[in-house]
Every structure is written in structure tokens, then in C-alpha cells.
Amino acid sequence: MDVLDIIKPENQVFCKSKLMTDTALSYCPGCGHGTAHNLTMEVIDEMGISEDVIGVAPVGCSVLAYDFMNIDMTQAAHGRAPAVATAIARTWPEKYVFTYQGDGDLAAIGTAETIHACNRGENIVIIFVNNGIYGMTGGQMAPTTLEGMRTSTSPYGREIETMGSPLKMTELIANLPGVHYVTRQAVHTHKHARKAKKAIKKAFENVRLKKGLSFVEIVSNCNSGWKMNPIESNDWMVENMFPYFPLGDIKVDGKLK
Amino acid sequence: MSELKLMKGNEALAEAAIRAGIDAYFGYPITPQSEVIEYLMTERPEKRTGMVVLQAESEIAAINMVYGAASTGKRVMTSSSSPGISLKLEGISYLAGAELPAVIVNVVRGGPGLGTIQPSQADYFQSVKGGGHGDYKLYVLAPSSVQEMSDFIEDAFDIAFKYRAPVLILSDGLIGQMMEKVVLKDQKERMTNEAIIEKYGDWATTGKKGRERNIITSLDLESEKMEAKVRKLMKKYERMEKEDLRYEKILCDDAEYLIVAYGSSARIGQKAVELAREKGLKVGLLRPITLFPFPKQQLFELADQVKGILSVELNAGQMVEDVRLSVEHKVPVEHFGRTGGIIHTPEEILEALEQKIIKNGRIRHHKTRESSIL
Numbered sequence: 303m304d305v306l307d308i309i310k311p312e313n314q315v316f317c318k319s320k321l322m323t324d325t326a327l328s329y330c331p332g333c334g335h336g337t338a339h340n341l342t343m344e345v346i347d348e349m350g351i352s353e354d355v356i357g358v359a360p361v362g363c364s365v366l367a368y369d370f371m372n373i374d375m376t377q378a379a380h381g382r383a384p385a386v387a388t389a390i391a392r393t394w395p396e397k398y399v400f401t402y403q404g405d406g407d408l409a410a411i412g413t414a415e416t417i418h419a420c421n422r423g424e425n426i427v428i429i430f431v432n433n434g435i436y437g438m439t440g441g442q443m444a445p446t447t448l449e450g451m452r453t454s455t456s457p458y459g460r461e462i463e464t465m466g467s468p469l470k471m472t473e474l475i476a477n478l479p480g481v482h483y484v485t486r487q488a489v490h491t492h493k494h495a496r497k498a499k500k501a502i503k504k505a506f507e508n509v510r511l512k513k514g515l516s517f518v519e520i521v522s523n524c525n526s527g528w529k530m531n532p533i534e535s536n537d538w539m540v541e542n543m544f545p546y547f548p549l550g551d552i553k554v555d556g557k558l559k
Numbered sequence: 560m561s562e563l564k565l566m567k568g569n570e571a572l573a574e575a576a577i578r579a580g581i582d583a584y585f586g587y588p589i590t591p592q593s594e595v596i597e598y599l600m601t602e603r604p605e606k607r608t609g610m611v612v613l614q615a616e617s618e619i620a621a622i623n624m625v626y627g628a629a630s631t632g633k634r635v636m637t638s639s640s641s642p643g644i645s646l647k648l649e650g651i652s653y654l655a656g657a658e659l660p661a662v663i664v665n666v667v668r669g670g671p672g673l674g675t676i677q678p679s680q681a682d683y684f685q686s687v688k689g690g691g692h693g694d695y696k697l698y699v700l701a702p703s704s705v706q707e708m709s710d711f712i713e714d715a716f717d718i719a720f721k722y723r724a725p726v727l728i729l730s731d732g733l734i735g736q737m738m739e740k741v742v743l744k745d746q747k748e749r750m751t752n753e754a755i756i757e758k759y760g761d762w763a764t765t766g767k768k769g770r771e772r773n774i775i776t777s778l779d780l781e782s783e784k785m786e787a788k789v790r791k792l793m794k795k796y797e798r799m800e801k802e803d804l805r806y807e808k809i810l811c812d813d814a815e816y817l818i819v820a821y822g823s824s825a826r827i828g829q830k831a832v833e834l835a836r837e838k839g840l841k842v843g844l845l846r847p848i849t850l851f852p853f854p855k856q857q858l859f860e861l862a863d864q865v866k867g868i869l870s871v872e873l874n875a876g877q878m879v880e881d882v883r884l885s886v887e888h889k890v891p892v893e894h895f896g897r898t899g900g901i902i903h904t905p906e907e908i909l910e911a912l913e914q915k916i917i918k919n920g921r922i923r924h925h926k927t928r929e930s931s932i933l
Binding site: 375394397418 | 582583611613615616617619620621623624625626627628630633635649650653657764765768769772773774775776777778
């Protein structure tokens, strides 16, 4: 098989989802957001629901998610995506509504909206990309920043005594009865991406079955914010983030693992 | 069928919302407007019309729920009182920026801070000068009766959808809590989802069936685009001023003195006009029904006829600034008002008019102006 054969559509084993626009991603090279976007769009495309999906974009690095996802999208105020999604799902119960949020958005300013949408068991999907830092504003400390991690607002490392512990939002909301499915995934390798896609698909299937809230955390890297090259940042994520934010299902079919 | 009932202002507003066929209400309890959500929860509008009613976890969540439903073309509203409206202002700014139709009701109480639960009109500035961040305005309707609490719901939604802009109903604890007879309108049917998609498909995020995708956002990182957006908003507000200004003139034809008052103060002001007329004083009342747009030209013209104007408000002097701007120093303009939840009496208003305008009225400049409240 020569190069020209390899790039023929029938021979491609991996390509951009048809539901991704041709707009160049605004993410730094090496960032996990692009893969997380692509997987979400692949799931929506494969389920054939692109005309019935309404996405809610956050504030943060993925504020422009609507530029890249070729579906109807509403951009929410900082942290309020679960409230915005609540109203859309309540007034259009037959639609598939999801939010796509980062850690600053979901686990800091939007904590109340997140917990209460989860507690009400809104029939939506929340995709939570956790990279332990505020990427868009230039690398400040996030609620999920690890102990000792240096950021521009924890320049000597996160100190638990004064700054609190990294918040495990996913474990927190898994304890709420309204939440049906909670899982933590990653997208840094092909294997992990495939598992993450399965999780996202399960989450959207739950919406179809009106099971209540599904929550997919994706632990990701922020090579720019962490001041590393992409490969280093993924290695650092595996060594440091995964022990504190272990991958795997936390709640399945309404039952804690 | 239309129906005559004795109702509280807050309840009449809630009932009117159901009858207007709106799709959703999201709110959070706060005195003196909690009857709105209490009434809605009791009435089970989901059974009457399919309307969604949800008690949110905060005023912030409620206004963002409004943003969500509004972005899909649904008729959606929220209500609160002063401190709660302060919390909603970020969301209101987003609604204006994203050009979304929605109705917000403020049953005003006294402030600042936690203030008092008693009636007040101290949120005038917040309502008409933007309130939240950025270059935007709200179309502001000021009801002065229980009947108007009911009638203004439909009017507000008409304006919100005409301009794709948030509309504020600026009531207060007096109008919200008092009982009066009210004629309720007939039940209107809610729009079907198909009708919403058909009518608002060019912008609403209802799922991109048979069309290109729609995006709702208030973000424009390119300066030229953001400037064009602001210009577009300003055009809307200009059009509101031309087409949808509302006001009421009472006994203004032969008036030598004028009271300007809105909402609850207008009711009391009207009584003060009657007392003045009994004393042989030719006093009229101008009641702005919309606070934005403001009846600037009407005041400018009345200033050629009257000898002085008293702006009567339940606050320390807010609308008086717009009255002064409107009359451009042609005649003396003074403020009279009570604060802290105290309601001025017609006698107090008449006395203030006699003292501040009829007896001592003169065009004053800033350095000679002292506090105007009791």
C-alpha cells in the first residue's frame, strides 16, 4: 500500500469526525481538548442524533467549542452550563443536551450549578475535562491543581493548609442519587481514547433511555500551563494526576462501584 | 374566558404568565416576591398548559436557566427582588449580549445590601442604566396596579420577541403585595415545538434539523465584530425609543406644576394631584410606563408649559436625574421621596411640591443642592 492508498477514505483507520468543522482548533498543540471534542462528535454522529443535539459551551479554553463542533450550541456564562442545560432539557425533553466544561468552570465557579443539576438528576450529559489548571487565563491554580503543583497563583506550589486539597468533584457528585453514571477517563493514548469514547457513548445512550445525569470526567494535560512539552506533560499526567484522579467507572447504572 | 378576580399583584402576575402561554418559569424565593413561585407551584401549570416551573438553587442558576430556555426560542421568565436581581445581572448582561428574548420581574425592596423587605423604588438606576456590565439597556415596564402586573406579562413578551432582547418588569413590594381587582385574560395556547422551530429556526438552538447549525453566544473576540454587535444593540434601543415608548398624562393640559412618578409612587402622586386641585393648584402628573424608553421629549415640551417639576420616587433621588436631563434646565426640578420602606403620603407629596417648587422653586446648580429626602 503506497501513501496515496493509505489516505483513501476506505483505508483510513482514524480521521476527524464529520461533525467537526474545518475551523483550526484554538487549543495548544498537544492538548487533549481536540481529541475529547472529536470523540464527542464521533459518538453523536454514530448515534445519528446530530439534528437533535444541543450542546452547551463553557467559559475557559473550550469557550469556542461551538466553533469546532458542527451542531447547535449555546455558550453559557462561567460555571453556569449545567443550569443552562437544565432549562434546555426541561423544555425540550426529547433532545440530547450536554455540557462540555473544564475544571475551573465546573469545579470552582460552577460548583453549585454542577451539584444541583446532578442532584436533580437532569437528563443530560456533563463532559468534564480536568487538567488541573486554568489554561485560558494563563495557568492559574484550579480547584483540581495537585498538591505542590506550581501555577502562576501558587508559584511556590499548592499548599494544602492555605489553599485546600484538590477537589474530587467526580467522586463528590457520584454520591448523589440523581446521578446515574459516573466515570473518569483519559484521551492521551489511542487505547484510552477508545475507552473514553465508549464512556461518552454510554452517557448519551443514558439520555436516550431517560436515565438521569451522566458525568464523564476526562483527565487531560495542559502542556502550556504545566510548562512542559506535550510528551512530558502526558508522562507527568500519568505519574501524578492518575494516582490522585484514578481512571475507571465510579458509578454505573445508579450504583457506586 | 376573561375573568374578574381579587388578587395580590404577585399572584396576578403568575396567573397571567400561565394564561399568556409561556413555556417556563425559573425562580428562587425572596421576599416580597415569593408568591410568584408559590402560586405557580400550587397551580400546577405543567398540567394546565405544559409550562415548566422549577425552583432553582439560586438566583444565578435561575437566570442562567432562563438563558438556556431562551436560547431555544421558548418563552421564559424569572422573578426576584432587589438583592436577587443584583445576582442575576451577569446573566441579564449575557441575555442582552446574546440577543435573547426573556422577561425578568423585579419586585423591588429597599437597599442597599440586605436592606429591608419593605417596598422601594431604589433599583431605578440599576434597571435603566444597564445594571450589569457592558453597553446594553433593558426595556423597562413599570406597573402601577395589580391589573398592570397581569397585563404587562404579555406586553413584555411581545417586546422581548420583537427585539430579541430581555425585558424587565420593574414592580415593587407595594404593587406585588397589595390586593386589587384584576381582569384576567383568556388562556392562550403555548406554541408547539414545531411552531417554535418554524418561527425562530433562523437563530434558536433547537437542533440543526434541515438547516445549518445555530450558535448562541455573547462572545466576539474580533474587535470589529464586537463593535458591530454593540452598534446593532444601540439601533435596537433607538427603535424602542421611536416605536415603544409608553407613558400616561393625567390632568396635564392646564397644569402649571408637574409631578413625575412611576409605579406605586404614581398612584400616590395621583392622589396628591387631586388634593392640589381641591386647593386650586393646577398640578398634573406624568407617569412614565416605560422607564426605558423614557418620555424625554414629552418632559422637554411640558417644561415650556409648567413652572416647576417634582420627581416623586421611593428612593433618595434617581429618576430625577433623567427628568433634569430631559428638561435641560428650563424649569426647576426637585426630588421628593421616602426610603427605608416608608411610603410617602399624598399630603407629604403636596407639601413637598408647595415648598420645593411652588414657594422656593429655582433652577439650582450642583453646589447648592442638598439631600432631598426626609
